[in-house]
Amino acid sequence: MTPEHTTGARHTPTGHTPTGHTPTGHTPTGQAPTGPTPARHTGTTVSHNLLTDQPALYEARFPDPERLAGRWAEDSLRRYGAGPRVLDLGCGTGRDAAHLHRAGRAVTGADLSDAMLEYARAHHPGPRYVRADLRSFDLGEGTFDAVVCLDSALLYCRTNDELDGLLASCRRALAPGGLLVAEMRNGAYHLGRTDLLGTPVQHTFTWRGTVHRSTTTLWIDRAAQLLRRRRIWRADDGSPPVEQCSAWRLLFPQELRYVLARHGFEVLGLDDGPGPRTEPPWHEGAGRPGTADGDRLHVTARRTASTTN
Structure with a gap:
């Protein structure tokens, strides 16, 4: 879970970031998302994993200075x-x-x-x-x-x-x-809990003078036993929004x-x-x-x- 999704429950991440690991390129290609479908944005670029393609941006977004x-x-x-x-x-x-x-x-x-x-x-x-x-x-x-x-x-x-x-x-x-x-x-955390699901969560950070904003939505694909994520990235440098879809086995x-x-x-x-x-x-x-x-x-x-x- 990315750090913008916090729960307030015991042992949940509040500001603790991913570790520099990526899903080894395993992005949800060919998988039609089920669940909430936000409005498409004109000119949106679809990326399977924006941060995997830009490792320096990944480390800027998810720093781990204390290792x-x-x-x-x-x-x-x-x-x-x-x-x-x-x-x-x-x-x-x-x-x-x-x-x-x-x-x-x-x-x-x-x-x-x-x-x-x-x-x-x-x-x-x-x-x-x-x-x-x-x-x-x-x-x-x-x-x-x-x-x-x-x-x-x-x-x-x-x-x-x-x-x-x-x-x-x-x-x-x-x-x-x-x-x-x-x-x-x-x-098992998602049995009876919905606090991380459905509601778009926004996060903003600056990298190399450019402000980047992400809007992230999580939902559960029960038939496939997957936690799915749709994230829209926007930057203030005039580039088009980028949509990224991911999924994890539960x-x-x-x-x-x-x-x-x-x-x-x-x-x-x-x-x-x-x-x-x-x-x-x-x-x-x-x-x-x-x-x-x-x-x-x-x-x-x-x-x-x-x-x-």
């Missing part, structure tokens, strides 16, 4: 004794991959966006950056001690087949006993436990925070309560010797 997400990920890896070889899946601009690298880990950042990878190599050097599709990738068998998947990147697997492909790929990439650490939206805690077990992962921790996108935010020494009611979900799972398929 909160990277620090949380490193804390999770240390907490469960992960080895040094880490895959940052959906690494985006590379901020978190670079933080893990500075913490002494051998990091590979993977993303499907060429623009993001080019930016990461130039602005966040240290990790090895590779192009990969999170829905199905092969970076070698047993190559990593941990896979980190932040900022709901896992939820861009919108179908069961895509989710199976991601988890099978992660299992193949991990050494025996390796960890999967993921941070994402919590589908996974529930027990559903996530089940699918992880099917792919040979033992869940070590599953909770709603504190985390890098919660309020109050995570900090060093923060406990993990074991509840799963907030709008963010944090999971750590270990690769076991066999699957239950």
Whole structure:
């Protein structure tokens, strides 16, 4: 969830920003949105992911100067004794991959966006950056001690087949006993709650002297079990508005436990925070309560010797 969508509930983001991760280029192409349809604006340009195409704009819109997400990920890896070889899946601009690298880990950042990878190599050097599709990738068998998947990147697997492909790929990439650490939206939060849905939310920020304004609307596509987003971007430089549509799979805690077990992962921790996108935010020494009611979900799972398929 982007920070303009705040709830006031425990462990919800108020001003805490995405982590520099992108959905590895997985935009909702070919998906006809269902739900509210705002009036079309004459001259509007349709973009599948405006910020993925402009990584510098992404970091300006979603700054993380304290590297909160990277620090949380490193804390999770240390907490469960992960080895040094880490895959940052959906690494985006590379901020978190670079933080893990500075913490002494051998990091590979993977993303499907060429623009993001080019930016990461130039602005966040240290990790090895590779192009990969999170829905199905092969970076070698047993190559990593941990896979980190932040900022709901896992939820861009919108179908069961895509989710199976991601988890099978992660299992193949991990050494025996390796960890999967993921941070994402919590589908269970939307059971009986509508505070984030339907009402357009506006946000304004300035980048390189240009004022950018976004109007964002969220709604639930129940048949597909997706949270859909339509965002209209406007800038005061005379350029036409840009419309961006996205969607995330809504996974529930027990559903996530089940699918992880099917792919040979033992869940070590599953909770709603504190985390890098919660309020109050995570900090060093923060406990993990074991509840799963907030709008963010944090999971750590270990690769076991066999699957239950």
